[in-house]
Amino acid sequence: MVTDLLKEKKEAIEKSSQEYGMLDEGTVRLLKKEEKEARTTVYHRLARQEPQCGFGELGVCCRMCYMGPCRIDVFNSGGPQLGVCGATADTIVARNLLRETVGGASSHVEHAMEIAEILRDVAEGKLEAYKIRDTEKLLSVARNLGINTENREISEIALEIAEASLEDLYKLDRKPSRWIEKYSPSSSFKKWSALGIVPTNIWQPIVNAMHRTSMGNDADPVNILLADLRMGIVDGYGLTMATELSDVLFGTPNIIHSYANLATIKEDYVNIAVHGHNPALSEKVLEWAEKLQERARAIGAKGINIIGVCCTGNEVLMRHGIPLAANEMQAELAIVTGALDAMVADFQCIWPILAQVASCYHTKLITTVPYVKIPGAIHIEFSPEKADEVARRIIEIGLEAYQQRNPARVFIPNHPEEVYAGFSVEALLGILKKVDPEDPLKPLIENIANGNIYGIAAIVGCPNPKTRKYLFSERLIKELLKNNVLVIVTGCIAHIAAQAGFMNPRKIDEIGVGEGLKSVLKALGGAAGLPSLPPTIHMGSCVDNSRIGVLLKAVSEKLHVDVSSLPVVASAPELITEKAVSIGTWALALGVTVHVCPPLRVLGGPQVADILTRQLRNITGGELYIECDPEKAAKELIRKIREKRIGLGLRA
Amino acid sequence: MENVKRVFIVVERCVGCKSCEIACHIEHSKSKDLYKAIFEIPRPKRFNTVLKVDQYNASLRCAHCEDPPCANVCPTGALQKDEETGFVTYNPAKCIGCWQCAMVCPFGAIYPDYETLTAAKCDGCIERVKSGRLPACVEACPTNALVFADVKEMEQFKRERSLRELTAGQKVSIFELGVV
Numbered sequence: 001m002v003t004d005l006l007k008e009k010k011e012a013i014e015k016s017s018q019e020y021g022m023l024d025e026g027t028v029r030l031l032k033k034e035e036k037e038a039r040t041t042v043y044h045r046l047a048r049q050e051p052q053c054g055f056g057e058l059g060v061c062c063r064m065c066y067m068g069p070c071r072i073d074v075f076n077s078g079g080p081q082l083g084v085c086g087a088t089a090d091t092i093v094a095r096n097l098l099r100e101t102v103g104g105a106s107s108h109v110e111h112a113m114e115i116a117e118i119l120r121d122v123a124e125g126k127l128e129a130y131k132i133r134d135t136e137k138l139l140s141v142a143r144n145l146g147i148n149t150e151n152r153e154i155s156e157i158a159l160e161i162a163e164a165s166l167e168d169l170y171k172l173d174r175k176p177s178r179w180i181e182k183y184s185p186s187s188s189f190k191k192w193s194a195l196g197i198v199p200t201n202i203w204q205p206i207v208n209a210m211h212r213t214s215m216g217n218d219a220d221p222v223n224i225l226l227a228d229l230r231m232g233i234v235d236g237y238g239l240t241m242a243t244e245l246s247d248v249l250f251g252t253p254n255i256i257h258s259y260a261n262l263a264t265i266k267e268d269y270v271n272i273a274v275h276g277h278n279p280a281l282s283e284k285v286l287e288w289a290e291k292l293q294e295r296a297r298a299i300g301a302k303g304i305n306i307i308g309v310c311c312t313g314n315e316v317l318m319r320h321g322i323p324l325a326a327n328e329m330q331a332e333l334a335i336v337t338g339a340l341d342a343m344v345a346d347f348q349c350i351w352p353i354l355a356q357v358a359s360c361y362h363t364k365l366i367t368t369v370p371y372v373k374i375p376g377a378i379h380i381e382f383s384p385e386k387a388d389e390v391a392r393r394i395i396e397i398g399l400e401a402y403q404q405r406n407p408a409r410v411f412i413p414n415h416p417e418e419v420y421a422g423f424s425v426e427a428l429l430g431i432l433k434k435v436d437p438e439d440p441l442k443p444l445i446e447n448i449a450n451g452n453i454y455g456i457a458a459i460v461g462c463p464n465p466k467t468r469k470y471l472f473s474e475r476l477i478k479e480l481l482k483n484n485v486l487v488i489v490t491g492c493i494a495h496i497a498a499q500a501g502f503m504n505p506r507k508i509d510e511i512g513v514g515e516g517l518k519s520v521l522k523a524l525g526g527a528a529g530l531p532s533l534p535p536t537i538h539m540g541s542c543v544d545n546s547r548i549g550v551l552l553k554a555v556s557e558k559l560h561v562d563v564s565s566l567p568v569v570a571s572a573p574e575l576i577t578e579k580a581v582s583i584g585t586w587a588l589a590l591g592v593t594v595h596v597c598p599p600l601r602v603l604g605g606p607q608v609a610d611i612l613t614r615q616l617r618n619i620t621g622g623e624l625y626i627e628c629d630p631e632k633a634a635k636e637l638i639r640k641i642r643e644k645r646i647g648l649g650l651r652a
Numbered sequence: 653m654e655n656v657k658r659v660f661i662v663v664e665r666c667v668g669c670k671s672c673e674i675a676c677h678i679e680h681s682k683s684k685d686l687y688k689a690i691f692e693i694p695r696p697k698r699f700n701t702v703l704k705v706d707q708y709n710a711s712l713r714c715a716h717c718e719d720p721p722c723a724n725v726c727p728t729g730a731l732q733k734d735e736e737t738g739f740v741t742y743n744p745a746k747c748i749g750c751w752q753c754a755m756v757c758p759f760g761a762i763y764p765d766y767e768t769l770t771a772a773k774c775d776g777c778i779e780r781v782k783s784g785r786l787p788a789c790v791e792a793c794p795t796n797a798l799v800f801a802d803v804k805e806m807e808q809f810k811r812e813r814s815l816r817e818l819t820a821g822q823k824v825s826i827f828e829l830g831v832v
């Protein structure tokens with residue numbers, strides 16, 4: 001027997017890793033199964049990290065050079081107030097924030113770029129695997145960008161759009177980026193011009209951000225924050241272009257019915273999960289699943305069941321009604337059901353643990369992107385040219401794996417929850433047009449004015465295991481709905497909302513939606529042929545936050561008021577990724593109040609925190625708000641909406 | 653007192669991250685929440701310090717001495733030995749700020765509080781320990797450099813460790829001996 005000095009510590013970690021808080025029963029049962037069979041869960045891994053590094057949490061750890069790492073004593077208890085180079089807490093915090101924002105913006109920009117390249121190759125007739133599915137959207141994008149559509153071939157217009165899109169990335173002239181100029185609300189764009197933060201292209205702000213934050217450059221927190229806002233605008237470019245061009249290639253979503261949660265994995269089917277973000281891959285996987293249904297039946301399955309994970313899940317739900325099976329945090333639990341035969345991933349939010357968990361089951365994890373590889377996964381390199389071949393191979397791997405499935409280890413919890421989704425701006429306008437064909441925005445604006453809709457909240461972002469435990473998103477959304485705030489969801493929050501029944505129109509009474517909002521949802525639902533619109537409106541994946549941007553532009557320009565005057569708020573209540581940070585920064589630049597939890601890593605820099613949470617109001621109109629109590633957050637967001645209503649002279 | 657647990661440091665494991673310092677601050681804040689603690693006035697105190705001397709990092713705090721010179725010298729009884737835990741606790745209400753404890757403590761474990769002009773020190777996270785939890789610094793240490801153990805356990809651990817080190821590489825397999 002060896003003396004174990006860490007016994008108590010291990011026991012404490014073990015105990016805390018088994019506290020599942022308010023998580024739903026299905027998720028908890030799978031977490032327990034995972035613990036037993038794969039010897040890990042997200043809560044184990046989190047407990048082993050806790051408490052997490054306070055310097056990191058507050059943003060005051062600098063690793064920009066090798067005189068460091070340096071950290072600042074935030075309690076001012078005799079520790080250092082300056083880095084070796086003399087950087088203050090505010091300098092360090094601002095530089096770290098800008099680098100986080102670069103991480104997020106770069107993700108969205110590359111995503112958009114890959115879609116634009118497909119569009120270019122399709123337009124040039126070089127790519128067989130894809131085609132332009134939505135010419136109406138193509139024409140509207142062209143019009144938005146100021147591209148001539150008269151008497152021209154579709155392919156010619158498409159090529160000009162693709163080239164103009166890609167040109168924004170690399171051009172050298174000093175004119176504003178075309179997408180940013182054309183797609184941003186004019187009042188926001190005017191403010192950005194005055195601040196000198198309109199990106200002229202995409203590469204330069206990113207290169208500049210990495211340059212200026214490296215050792216011995218920009219030390220002025222205000223100057224760095226301006227660069228941060230500019231990076232947020234770059235992110236907006238990525239989001240908008242990714243959504244708009246994806247709609248052109250894969251179709252603009254329209255109202256669609258489906259199901260949510262892990263119960264959409266079906267025991268008697270070959271189950272293949274699509275995980276990640278880029279519809280270029282998942283669209284093809286769907287296509288080949290259809291083509292190879294017969295082969296599934298030949299091996300004794302009832303067919304092939306594709307299920308959606310994370311934002312790819314949102315993409316294929318919105319366009320095809322594929323079930324929304326698992327959010328980012330539940331991806332590993334999809335494997336733990338023992339009934340998932342393959343999981344194919346592209347980029348972003350693909351946790352490396354998936355490979356380890358998959359190795360405990362028959363499930364094959366397949367990575368496809370040359371710059372996203374995971375040790376232990378099968379890597380089949382995807383490119384648009386090889387799309388058919390790769391998608392076919394993926395399905396075949398799923399079929400092979402199905403034959404190795406061990407029925408004794410299968411456990412699928414819950415009942416699927418009903419979902420109505422597909423609310424692109426076009427789809428929403430389509431419904432509103434049934435009420436007012438001449439002026440579709442009018443019914444929406446009228447209902448906001450008369451207070452039936454008190455305001456609009458965009459609840460976006462990720463499922464953070466830290467906040468999942470106490471159901472932050474569900475509680476926040478419930479409070480907002482109760483107070484007649486129209487809730488729009490995207491990203492993994494959409495998964496959370498769907499699983500909670502917030503996308504089921506039949507649950508509108510049970511959820512406790514305020515009377516005013518309920519009457520509007522029912523009326524609009526009636527126009528769409530449903531008993532009601534769902535309590536929360538699913539607008540798509542995380543890049544599809546751009547759809548909210550498009551809506552904001554339309555409303556603010558129609559009413560000739562700034563975005564910051566509108567009774568609209570945003571929240572990323574369970575922030576995980578740098579992408580959520582960059583999306584939030586874009587929203588701040590647009591002039592929106594943005595709530596986050598966990599706290600953005602800026603609180604160690606008093607000046608930076610003050611600028612973001614207070615002074616920014618007088619600059620872009622946006623404002624950061626940090627709160628980790630869902631009911632308090634809801635109350636404060638409602639108060640902020642009230643302020644805006646008063647500002648507009650509306651009944652508050 | 654037997655079986656009194658103390659925070660020991662396994663010096664070679666300390667990476668100097670100062671997580672123990674932050675944890676001590678948080679434990680002695682009103683909110684017990686980092687994000688709120690940094691805004692509290694007065695600022696939450698800490699009673700440990702991470703130092704680097706020669707090439708060693710170490711985190712130092714009160715040793716909760718069996719025969720505590722600080723408590724022995726204290727003229728007002730502000731420093732006391734807690735009967736239940738064996739920790740040396742302090743009571744600021746009784747402290748007159750004479751700093752005699754600071755003078756006699758061999759470890760520099762007394763932290764003068766200039767706002768209240770009283771002495772303060774590691775309380776062993778007595779509240780946490782009484783409720784069955786580990787001291788905050790021990791829980792926070794990512795490399796397990798800090799351990800919460802009684803001295804007998806600690807010494808047994810060290811005996812075993814040094815024996816392991818002495819015998820490492822010395823074990824001869826039975827195959828080599830030709831027994832099998």
Ligand code: SF4
Pocket residue numbers: 062063064065066067068069070082083084085086087092215216
């Ligand atoms: S850049 Fe300055 S603060 Fe950062 S690690 Fe180097 S010396 Fe320290």
Ligand code: SF4
Pocket residue numbers: 661665666667668669670671672673702709710711792793794795796797798
């Ligand atoms: S937390 Fe542990 S490793 Fe970090 S400084 Fe303190 S004793 Fe050393």
Ligand code: SF4
Pocket residue numbers: 659675676679698699700713714773774775776777787788789790
């Ligand atoms: S035991 Fe508690 S009071 Fe003492 S140094 Fe550690 S954290 Fe601070």
Ligand code: SF4
Pocket residue numbers: 713714715716717720721722723740756757758759760761762773
């Ligand atoms: S303060 Fe110093 S003298 Fe008093 S118990 Fe602690 S280590 Fe011993």
